[in-house]
Amino acid sequence: MNSSTSLSFLARCRRSRSFMVGGVMTGFLLVCAAVSLFWTPGSAYDISIANRFLPPSSTHWLGTDQFGRDIVSMLMTGTQNSIAVAVVAVSIGLAVGVSLGLLAAARRGWTEELIMRFSDFSFAFPAILSAIMITAILGPGGVNSILAIGLYNIPVFARLVRGTANAIWTREFVMAARASGKDRFRITFEHIMPNILSIIIVQATILFAIAILAEAALSYLGLGTQPPHPSWGRMLNEAQALMFLDPWQAIYPGIAIATAVFGLNLLGDGLRDVLDPRLSRKR
Amino acid sequence: MPLLNVTGLSVTLSTADGAARAVRDMNFSLEKGETLGIVGESGCGKSITALALMGLLPERSETTGKIEFNGENLLQKPETEMCALRGNRMAMIFQEPMTSLNPVHTIGRQVMEPLRLHKNMTRAEAKAEAVRLLDRVGIPNPQERLGNYPHQLSGGQRQRVMIAMALSCSPDILIADEPTTALDVTIQDQILELIQSLVREEDMALILISHDLGVISENTDRIMVMYGGAAVETGPTETFFEALSHPYSQGLFAAMPKLGMGRTSRLMTIPGVVPDLINLPSGCTFTDRCPLATAECRNSAPPLRQLTAGHNVACYHLDKARTMKAEGLFA
Numbered sequence: 285m286n287s288s289t290s291l292s293f294l295a296r297c298r299r300s301r302s303f304m305v306g307g308v309m310t311g312f313l314l315v316c317a318a319v320s321l322f323w324t325p326g327s328a329y330d331i332s333i334a335n336r337f338l339p340p341s342s343t344h345w346l347g348t349d350q351f352g353r354d355i356v357s358m359l360m361t362g363t364q365n366s367i368a369v370a371v372v373a374v375s376i377g378l379a380v381g382v383s384l385g386l387l388a389a390a391r392r393g394w395t396e397e398l399i400m401r402f403s404d405f406s407f408a409f410p411a412i413l414s415a416i417m418i419t420a421i422l423g424p425g426g427v428n429s430i431l432a433i434g435l436y437n438i439p440v441f442a443r444l445v446r447g448t449a450n451a452i453w454t455r456e457f458v459m460a461a462r463a464s465g466k467d468r469f470r471i472t473f474e475h476i477m478p479n480i481l482s483i484i485i486v487q488a489t490i491l492f493a494i495a496i497l498a499e500a501a502l503s504y505l506g507l508g509t510q511p512p513h514p515s516w517g518r519m520l521n522e523a524q525a526l527m528f529l530d531p532w533q534a535i536y537p538g539i540a541i542a543t544a545v546f547g548l549n550l551l552g553d554g555l556r557d558v559l560d561p562r563l564s565r566k567r
Numbered sequence: 568m569p570l571l572n573v574t575g576l577s578v579t580l581s582t583a584d585g586a587a588r589a590v591r592d593m594n595f596s597l598e599k600g601e602t603l604g605i606v607g608e609s610g611c612g613k614s615i616t617a618l619a620l621m622g623l624l625p626e627r628s629e630t631t632g633k634i635e636f637n638g639e640n641l642l643q644k645p646e647t648e649m650c651a652l653r654g655n656r657m658a659m660i661f662q663e664p665m666t667s668l669n670p671v672h673t674i675g676r677q678v679m680e681p682l683r684l685h686k687n688m689t690r691a692e693a694k695a696e697a698v699r700l701l702d703r704v705g706i707p708n709p710q711e712r713l714g715n716y717p718h719q720l721s722g723g724q725r726q727r728v729m730i731a732m733a734l735s736c737s738p739d740i741l742i743a744d745e746p747t748t749a750l751d752v753t754i755q756d757q758i759l760e761l762i763q764s765l766v767r768e769e770d771m772a773l774i775l776i777s778h779d780l781g782v783i784s785e786n787t788d789r790i791m792v793m794y795g796g797a798a799v800e801t802g803p804t805e806t807f808f809e810a811l812s813h814p815y816s817q818g819l820f821a822a823m824p825k826l827g828m829g830r831t832s833r834l835m836t837i838p839g840v841v842p843d844l845i846n847l848p849s850g851c852t853f854t855d856r857c858p859l860a861t862a863e864c865r866n867s868a869p870p871l872r873q874l875t876a877g878h879n880v881a882c883y884h885l886d887k888a889r890t891m892k893a894e895g896l897f898a
Contacts, residue, residue, distance in 0.1 A: 392626060393626065455666060456661055456663050456666040456667045457666060457667050457668055457669040457670075459623065459661065459667075460659075460661055460667045460668070460729065460732075461669070462623055462653065463621055463623060463653055463654060463658065463659040463661075463733075464653065464654030464658070464680065464681045464684070464732060464733075465650045465651065465652070465653035465654030465655055465681065465684060465685060466650065466654075466680075466684065467646070467647070467650045470684075474669075474672075474680075475669050478669075478671040478672070479669070479670075479671055
């Protein structure tokens with residue numbers, strides 16, 4: 285029985301076009317990031333004024349920037365940076381937000397009220413404003429931008445999880461579980477979590493894309509990743525002044541950001557189709 | 568000392584429209600091995616009574632009175648102690664077998680859980696016991712079925728699994744809330760028979776809740792008819808239909824389709840609707856639908872009075888109700 289279930293899971297993956305396209309795009313970025321850990325075609329850090337603004341060639345596939353750094357290498361290392369920031373930021377949101385949401389749904393009453401009003405409160409500030417506020421207080425830098433994006437993710441997860449968990453709590457099998465003597469803690473982990481897992485995974489994928497975008501935005505504003513570490517957002521910032529001199533400098537990191545965000549959104553969409561229990565029951 | 572002794576049980580649910588008095592002043596007791604049938608229309612408080620016994624009422628509710636189980640008042644027990652009782656000493660079967668099992672876990676896991684939780688069994692012990700239980704409730708090939716998910720089973724089979732789960736720890740009392748309502752008529756009898764034989768085998772007490780007087784009369788020792796959140800008539804099943812007197816019970820009985828009834832004859836109905844639990848009428852709650860109602864009925868609620876041994880009825884006009892029984896009160 286189990287093998288037929290996993291087989292049809294794979295079949296559903298293959299059938300979902302957005303899952304496949306999104307998966308390939310995201311996979312490509314992951315490979316770039318992984319490869320850049322130990323190899324890049326040139327150097328993303330070494331400044332060589334003599335080699336500035338080189339056109340694409342066999343040594344510099346996409347040319348060099350105004351300091352003579354290899355653009356492909358910078359993009360690859362930037363992928364690593366973007367993914368690292370997004371992974372940690374989404375993890376913060378997942379860990380804290382999902383816990384808060386589950387707690388709110390399990391306890392109801394004033395606990396739920398408190399958590400939800402806290403979420404409303406943090407939602408009242410535009411994301412970029414609160415990120416600027418946090419980096420203004422703690423100082424700009426990679427770690428603080430992770431923190432700012434992570435904090436923004438907490439109420440997103442808390443709200444989603446609380447809403448979907450509340451719906452599961454009203455289901456009959458939860459009542460049956462309570463009648464068999466399980467306490468709220470056990471029910472949360474054995475019955476609520478597995479039933480909302482797919483929704484959490486889809487949301488995490490979408491927020492992953494938003495985190496990459498946010499990191500780029502913060503770095504563009506000079507609040508995120510600091511030089512000399514390459515970042516897509518900072519590359520955009522540096523390219524801005526050279527817009528009319530060498531527009532490609534801005535287009536490359538732009539394409540990288542767009543690929544990441546588009547790919548992850550497609551993947552999230554596809555995952556929704558693949559993981560949706562209502563679709564899977566129809567087979 | 569009876570196994571279960573309920574005195575003055577009242578439940579008030581707070582709703583958006585106001586406080587709904589779902590159960591009012593219920594009194595009954597249950598001995599070991601005894602079966603009680605609770606019958607009544609939808610919304611008469613049957614299920615709320617069952618949930619109150621299990622301590623599973625929604626948070627926005629108030630329960631007063633006493634529920635003594637093995638001599639201990641359940642209403643004063645903290646939640647942790649209730650969790651240790653539920654599924655262990657007292658168990659419940661629900662109406663909807665299609666949704667009462669968690670779709671993401673296997674049957675085996677769900678049957679094993681109460682055993683591991685309450686009996687501290689190891690995986691292997693629980694698994695062996697689960698196979699035995701599934702076999703006992705009539706699931707073919709129980710060993711293979713352990714790995715199945717709920718959607719791979721039919722409604723009747725799922726209800727069998729639910730029964731296996733409920734009986735896994737051999738509880739003292741089993742509450743079955745409309746266990747066959749969602750099933751095919753052919754399956755209904757099988758499931759009721761299964762519950763009956765298991766209850767007798769283990770000498771369990773059973774509370775069977777149904778809106779079907781036929782189901783109740785075939786499967787219980789004692790019957791309690793509920794209306795508008797209160798018991799209106801109660802008595803031993805054997806003599807219940809002979810002694811049956813309350814106008815509502817009469818109506819309920821007359822509304823049952825009977826064998827040999829011509830296909831042109833219409834089913835009898837009780838005119839009117841169930842009372843609004845938020846604005847209950849004063850006095851007897853059946854007044855608005857009762858052909859015998861008088862000013863007295865509107866002024867004060869009749870108490871349960873003994874008619875014959877063990878048979879109690881809450882009505883002021885018993886004599887009149889009984890004389891009119893032959894010709895049909897609602898004819």
